[in-house]
Amino acid sequence: MRLDEAASVESLRGLQFERLKAVLARAFAQVPRYREKFAAAGLDPGDLRELDDLGKFPFTTKEDLRATYPFGMFAVPMAEIARIHASSGTTGKPTVVGYTRSDLETWAGLMARSIRAAGGRPGDKVHNAYGYGLFTGGLGFHYGGEHLGAAVIPVGGGATARQVQLIDDFRPDILMATPSYALTIADEFARQGLDGSRCSLRIGMFGAEPWSEFMRAEIEARLGLTALDHYGLSELIGPGVAQECADAIGALTIWEDHFLPEIVDPDSGQVLPEGEAGELVLTTLTKEGMPMIRFRTRDLTRLLPPARGRPMRRMERVKGRSDDMLIVRGVNLFPSQIEAVLAREERVAPHYRLELSRPGRLDELAVVVEARAETEFQLSEEIAENVARLIKMLVGVTARVQVAAPGTIARSEGKAARVLDLRPKQ
Numbered sequence: 001m002r003l004d005e006a007a008s009v010e011s012l013r014g015l016q017f018e019r020l021k022a023v024l025a026r027a028f029a030q031v032p033r034y035r036e037k038f039a040a041a042g043l044d045p046g047d048l049r050e051l052d053d054l055g056k057f058p059f060t061t062k063e064d065l066r067a068t069y070p071f072g073m074f075a076v077p078m079a080e081i082a083r084i085h086a087s088s089g090t091t092g093k094p095t096v097v098g099y100t101r102s103d104l105e106t107w108a109g110l111m112a113r114s115i116r117a118a119g120g121r122p123g124d125k126v127h128n129a130y131g132y133g134l135f136t137g138g139l140g141f142h143y144g145g146e147h148l149g150a151a152v153i154p155v156g157g158g159a160t161a162r163q164v165q166l167i168d169d170f171r172p173d174i175l176m177a178t179p180s181y182a183l184t185i186a187d188e189f190a191r192q193g194l195d196g197s198r199c200s201l202r203i204g205m206f207g208a209e210p211w212s213e214f215m216r217a218e219i220e221a222r223l224g225l226t227a228l229d230h231y232g233l234s235e236l237i238g239p240g241v242a243q244e245c246a247d248a249i250g251a252l253t254i255w256e257d258h259f260l261p262e263i264v265d266p267d268s269g270q271v272l273p274e275g276e277a278g279e280l281v282l283t284t285l286t287k288e289g290m291p292m293i294r295f296r297t298r299d300l301t302r303l304l305p306p307a308r309g310r311p312m313r314r315m316e317r318v319k320g321r322s323d324d325m326l327i328v329r330g331v332n333l334f335p336s337q338i339e340a341v342l343a344r345e346e347r348v349a350p351h352y353r354l355e356l357s358r359p360g361r362l363d364e365l366a367v368v369v370e371a372r373a374e375t376e377f378q379l380s381e382e383i384a385e386n387v388a389r390l391i392k393m394l395v396g397v398t399a400r401v402q403v404a405a406p407g408t409i410a411r412s413e414g415k416a417a418r419v420l421d422l423r424p425k426q
């Protein structure tokens with residue numbers, strides 16, 4: 001059964017239930033790890049009598065993938081696996097994911113749907129600056145563009161001067177990149193003496209890392225395009241889970257016919273009522289190669305009602321990951337909160353670095369932020385004081401702020417690394 005976009009909520013829930021029953025049965029029958037975990041919880045797939053029963057089933061975490069490394073979560077024989085991707089974890093072994101041929105088709109279809117929802121059309125030229133290789137971003141967007149009937153330019157990440165030259169010469173309509181790399185490209189336009197805001201790009205599809213309205217405004221102004229958010233993760237499929245649609249800006253529509261979302265309390269794991277903020281938990285409804293049951297994403301967001309005339313719920317922009325949360329002298333802090341504060345000081349650019357140290361007994365937070373090119377150097381002290389005051393007032397932590405010269409903070413070519421935690425490990 002397929003679902004058209006204007007289907008009712010009831011038919012969507014019906015489809016989800018049918019698919020969920022099948023995926024639980026497949027996971028139980030084919031993956032020993034699921035069988036053991038279900039059994040330990042005293043459950044089998046027959047205990048799913050309605051959608052809400054999913055909450056009784058155990059979570060899957062990165063730990064499960066690590067314990068079964070590399071292929072233990074696959075639900076089909078290797079002969080049926082058509083592609084393997086991996087994401088480099090910050091600790092230990094990478095996370096490995098496998099796709100059947102039919103999974104690859106589903107994925108391309110979801111990416112084509114995302115590009116169309118962003119305003120892309122067959123015949124558009126897309127400049128794909130997501131990294132190709134084991135990372136899911138490059139190939140995920142690539143096949144989605146082809147599936148839609150667009151002309152895909154497989155540039156990949158890096159060699160930024162050449163990216164600008166290609167955009168200038170090939171005149172693409174859509175840019176696909178991490179938001180931090182889109183800013184790096186915008187800077188390179190300026191460095192080459194070109195006006196990025198007059199380039200050919202119409203739409204940007206940005207994701208793979210948290211970003212903010214501040215960055216959206218900056219990217220839109222400097223590249224003259226509409227910047228839309230795209231969310232996904234390797235364990236579930238890669239990119240292709242949720243897309244901010246051009247006609248429903250402000251939240252991302254979750255492709256709920258393929259992924260079932262829940263929001264849980266990150267500490268207790270309790271399912272939270274709709275609308276409350278917490279950790280996103282996702283279940284794949286159609287993946288064959290590697291079904292994921294109640295995967296703890298660690299991403300913090302909330303579920304919102306569907307946009308008018310659509311059945312699929314939306315999610316708020318991801319504010320950060322529960323494991324990215326910094327605790328500075330007991331105060332919880334997300335890098336995105338600092339980014340939001342920087343938006344209030346117009347003399348600084350959205351390039352920053354947070355450095356945490358503990359010279360004595362207490363944590364110290366240093367915020368290094370870049371001045372805009374037109375900011376006068378003599379003002380840096382005054383700007384630093386103002387930013388420190390705003391951080392204290394709005395976030396509640398004391399920070400030492402340093403305003404650096406334009407272009408001095410390392411630029412990203414993929415996912416930005418903005419936090420340097422130099423505190424001794426406990």
Ligand code: DLL
Nearest residue numbers: 087137207208209210230231232233234238239318
């Ligand atoms: O980053 C897949 C992807 C590629 C998504 C290209 C969007 C565009 P991973 O490398 O496994 O997969 O990283 C997944 O990145 O759990 C989030 O923490 C973060 N993330 C992804 N998209 C967003 C977003 C890809 N739009 C992890 N906003 C996820 C905030 C995001 N964080």
